[in-house]
Amino acid sequence: MFTATLIAAGGLAAGDISAATDRLAQAGCAPGPSRWIDEAVAVDLIFARDPDAARRVLEGAFARTDVIVQPRVARAKALLVADMDSTMITVECIDELADYAGIKPQIAAVTDAAMRGELDFAAALDARVALLAGLDEGAIDRCLAERVAIMPGAVALVRTMRARGVRCVLVSGGFTRFAEPVAAQIGFDLAIANVLEVADGRLTGRVAKPIVGSDTKRATLDREIAARGIAPAASLAVGDGANDLAMIRAAGLGVAYHAKPIVADAAAARIDHGDLTALLYAQGIARRDWITAE
Structure with a gap:
């Protein structure tokens, strides 16, 4: 059925x-x-x-x-693995950070192409981060405070699922300096992301290796499934860009959220109109049972 x-x-x-x-x-x-x-x-x-x-x-x-x-069968999920930029938050952090360096249009064009699957993700990330060399480290905290907004429905989704015993993992091709506070604010169990290298208070233009990308996202999903001893059908993955496709395809319910065409066309499920609470409705959870605050 x-x-x-x-x-x-x-x-x-x-x-x-x-x-x-x-x-x-x-x-x-x-x-x-x-x-x-x-x-x-x-x-x-x-x-x-x-x-x-x-x-x-x-x-x-x-x-x-x-x-x-x-x-x-397995409609109620036991694991959530989610992308961050343009999924759990409303912006692409690297693009907003680039604005503080005065080069947002240049970097945003590369980000968009990478998310459409037109560029190798790791190479594109290295190239964009290199352009940020010399940026004052304080721009990271300013960007977090001034530009990063939580996606509508994210808090209700994660806190409701965690209240039901679901493991919730944020895995991002972005940066730990954004992912860790975002994960804490929303309520994730764990955040995995790339590390921006900083020296003498300024970005070096390098990101620590290995880069968190598509393979890491899929491996995180597989590892969490194995660690919890659940069937793959009991997992939910959500993202918007090409580097999310592997985990979306592997999850029991893989969802393209307001996604780039390459992702929306390949995913078995897509959210184009609603917010992230649609993923609670997908599990049959009514609004009266949502948790929206601590």
Whole structure:
């Protein structure tokens, strides 16, 4: 059995549920009952077969509505592995840091190309960090305070999952000086990221090796699955860029969040309209059960 969860940024009506059920029936998916998670916002549609067909007929069928199709087994996850930049926070830290050096457009163009999968991530990171050589170390703390904002829904997602005993790991191709305070603020168990080298109070233009990239993200997912003794199906990975693809493909539920096209097209699930609380609805968790503060 499978579940198609419809999550509406603009609201759902009973007629939408009927229309969705009809679409599933016409596609041969053998629909069963539906169940509101939160009325007019998120609903589960149960069906018996052909999840690929269900995605085809439901995605894009309803305005400002995300659709997540998955098996009913292991729907509640035991592990979350998440990207940071443009996923758990609203910015790309290296681009904002570059603004303090007066070179944001130059670096942001490279970041965007790397996230679209057009450049080797490690080489692109080395090249961008090299351009920051000589920047005052204090710019890091200023950037963190002035530019870094938590993505809507991030706190509710992580704190609700942790309250249910879920292991939550932030793994970023960005930098520890951002990832560690961001992880602490949101409520992650662990943060993994790259280390910017600093000497005499200034950036050296180098990042410590090995670089945290796609392979590290996938390896982190695999390691955490093994350490917890869970099935891969019980894992959830979320990210937006090309260096997130390996972990998104390997997770039980891999989600492209407001992602670059290469990621959105490859992921089995995508969130284009809602915020990160959509991943709670994907697990069948209603708003009344969310934890939004300590």
